[in-house]
Amino acid sequence: MATLTMGTPQMMRRPLLGWTIHDGLVVARRNLIQTVRIPEMLFFSLVQPVIFVLLFAYVFGGAIPIPGDAGADAYRNYLMPGIFGQTVAFAAAASTVGLAEDMHKGIIDRFRALPMSPPAVLVGRTLADAVRQILVLFVLSITGFIVGWRISNGLLPAIGAYALLLLFAYTVAWIGSWVGLHMPNPETANTAGLAWLFPLTFLSNAFVPISSMPTWLQAFAAYNPVSTVVLASRELFGNPTGIQPDYWPLQHASLYTLISCAVLIAIFATLAVRKYTRTTSR
């Protein structure tokens, strides 16, 4: 057997953005390679929202009137940003399951025994889960076009809408990661990862106008960031928005979305990193 080089290896210079970002990108790359290597998982994560588009467009659509817009395609144009919002919110479940799985594999021990930045495991997870949503939004948009959804406010605002949706995906990925760190095993993560997402996305304007809800629910739905990211997208895409009840977040949907994403990331990134490092030095 030949000899193996022993000595001092060549180190990398400290990157401009710091080690956490560098290591986070390395881990994100690994998570994205996994996505490519399990095409079945990607396929089914795309099938579900597409089915939702078809169900709502053809089954429920006719029964849900959009106040202020009586056109035939009104609901489909109203629906698509709602589906976008719901779908990116569900990205959180992928973070929960992915992290719970990582935590129960031998590889996490190796990550911990490396001189890497500990939060990078979480940064990489959330980044990869948000990046994956680019493909999901692309496939959904095509489906939308087929059922009659149109972008009618110009390219730049549309890019802004996609950017807001991705920021929201990144935000919920942090919440999902934090949930994933508390899961005793990947099986529980599968169930618990979804449990909070159904009420969160349905108690919003994603599928029905807030003005159609009882008053006590309207307040919750109005402050739900799912509602504002969906409303902001509708405005930016030039889709019908319905008539908004008088709540500040609904009057300033884009701004409220940006603020709530920043606050939620700050809270849940801190909690998740603390939980992760605590589990590390157990």
Added chain:
Amino acid sequence: MRTFGDVRALDGIDLTVERGQVVGLLGPNGAGKTTTVRILSTLLAPTSGRATVAGFDVVKQADEVRRSIGLTGQYAAIDEYLTGRENLRMFGGLYHLSPKYVKERSEELLDWFDLSDAADRPAKTYSGGMRRRLDLAASLVAQPSILFLDEPTTGLDPRSRLGLWDVINNLVAQGTTVLLTTQYLEEADQLAQDIVVIDHGRVIAHGTSEQLKDQIGGDRIEIHVTDSSRIDDAVRAVRSVSTGEPLVEDSRVSAPVTGGSTVLVNAIRALDADGIEVSDLVLRRPTLDDVFMSLTGHAAEDETTAAKPTKGRRGRGSK
């Protein structure tokens, strides 16, 4: 010292490993081997006491320790969906090594571990032996001077085990310091100059493999009596040919002997003279069981339940 709830997993282990040496940590399941390695590799903080690796404190200077060590555990710590090459490059990146160096080093390791042909296949298609080799290769990306091997060959077939021993011996010949844990006396014998036997989180013996074997005697005679009511007579008969006190377990009597096969003949005569019927009679080399029987008075596998948390990968710990 390290406690898990009420279980004291490590209880005053005092261990020094010289540079360039291989020390084998030998013990049954739950003895505290894995806990020791997890503390030394910064995965677990000691409840009390301190440890230094490569001159760095494992708690206060964890990052410096991590830069100097390689760790290969009982479970292959690699990504199943990544190829062998992608795994090595990922870990190289996380060690903060220069991309050019990582590229060259990955090829060198793949070649050295005979994984070049499988380098572009996802690791989940690898055999157990290949995974373990990739795992060890991943530990070596940053050329660590210290290697922790936690039961590196558990679950491997004999051929893969021999291959891995070869690799480890080679690394040691090139100056790597190794702390090896194992349940197999034979493995410690093959690889380690210095063997530390632990049980209940305590060091119960320490020495070279020759010293340890001498301590428990050379060959052992073992008989199984057909009628267990005659066990006392059997003990007397065995004692007449043995060099040490016989150990009794159910209908089995064993004792250290010297003198090779003539001992067998003498034993048969002694048993026959007393009219004791035996179902089995053998002469064998000492095993790990014998080490434990003679050092602790109990068999190795008795302890698995008592100290389980030390084995559990995710044993809930409190400090």
